[in-house]
Amino acid sequence: xxxxxxxxxxxxxxxxxxxxxxxxxxxxxxxxxxxxxxxxxxxxxxxxxxxxxxxxxxxxxxxxxxxxxxxxxxxxxxxxxxxxxxxxxxxxxxxxxxxxxxxxxx
Amino acid sequence: xxxxxxxxxxxxxxxxxxxxxxxxxxxxxxxxxxxxxxxxxxxxxxxxxxxxxxxxxxxxxxxxxxxxxxxxxxxxxxxxxxxxxxxxxxxxxxxxxxxxxxxxxxxxxxxxxxxxxxxxxxx
Numbered sequence: 001x002x003x004x005x006x007x008x009x010x011x012x013x014x015x016x017x018x019x020x021x022x023x024x025x026x027x028x029x030x031x032x033x034x035x036x037x038x039x040x041x042x043x044x045x046x047x048x049x050x051x052x053x054x055x056x057x058x059x060x061x062x063x064x065x066x067x068x069x070x071x072x073x074x075x076x077x078x079x080x081x082x083x084x085x086x087x088x089x090x091x092x093x094x095x096x097x098x099x100x101x102x103x104x105x106x
Numbered sequence: 107x108x109x110x111x112x113x114x115x116x117x118x119x120x121x122x123x124x125x126x127x128x129x130x131x132x133x134x135x136x137x138x139x140x141x142x143x144x145x146x147x148x149x150x151x152x153x154x155x156x157x158x159x160x161x162x163x164x165x166x167x168x169x170x171x172x173x174x175x176x177x178x179x180x181x182x183x184x185x186x187x188x189x190x191x192x193x194x195x196x197x198x199x200x201x202x203x204x205x206x207x208x209x210x211x212x213x214x215x216x217x218x219x220x221x222x223x224x225x226x227x228x229x
């Protein structure tokens with residue numbers, strides 16, 4: 001089993017801020033990592049796959065980086081619609097998700 | 107419209123059974139691996155099962171032997187038969203479409219999700 005951690009678990013930010021979320025693996029997973037956004041009462045939505053590839057239709061203010069064990073999701077200029085919970089997911093082996101990072105209004 | 111719509115959730119007693127369904131539309135259902143992912147209230151996401159295009163099933167240890175995934179391509183439908191349900195199975199169950207960058211099982215991420223159906227296991 002691949003264990004995953006995300007930090008921070010809660011991030012308070014303001015519109016226009018640059019925010020960074022970290023996802024760390026217990027073992028190397030190459031670039032088999034995806035990021036999702038989930039709003040309350042809604043299903044998750046895919047943002048990024050293969051660690052850094054932006055899903056079609058996702059705004060370019062979202063970006064992903066990293067490989068091996070350490071990954072980062074960056075939102076370059078936070079918009080009001082970006083306040084949500086973000087999950088990383090590894091697919092090097094059977095899928096597992098990180099515990100999530102909630103981005104709320106400062 | 108490309109979408110997934112789950113149904114079949116509800117209240118069931120511990121030890122009981124429930125069958126979830128997922129209706130797919132707007133894409134070639136038979137060409138995709140399909141999945142169930144669940145989320146307990148206020149908690150994170152947990153992959154529950156997968157079925158390949160050839161009907162090959164996959165499960166994590168937490169549900170293996172209790173849950174059975176199946177598909178009916180002619181009806182563009184995915185199913186999850188859940189037996190011996192426990193309180194810990196209480197969650198919203200999402201149907202999801204899986205993609206893989208390589209032609210091998212397990213290497214899935216999820217590009218399309220349904221809205222979910224709530225399963226509550228309680229006496």
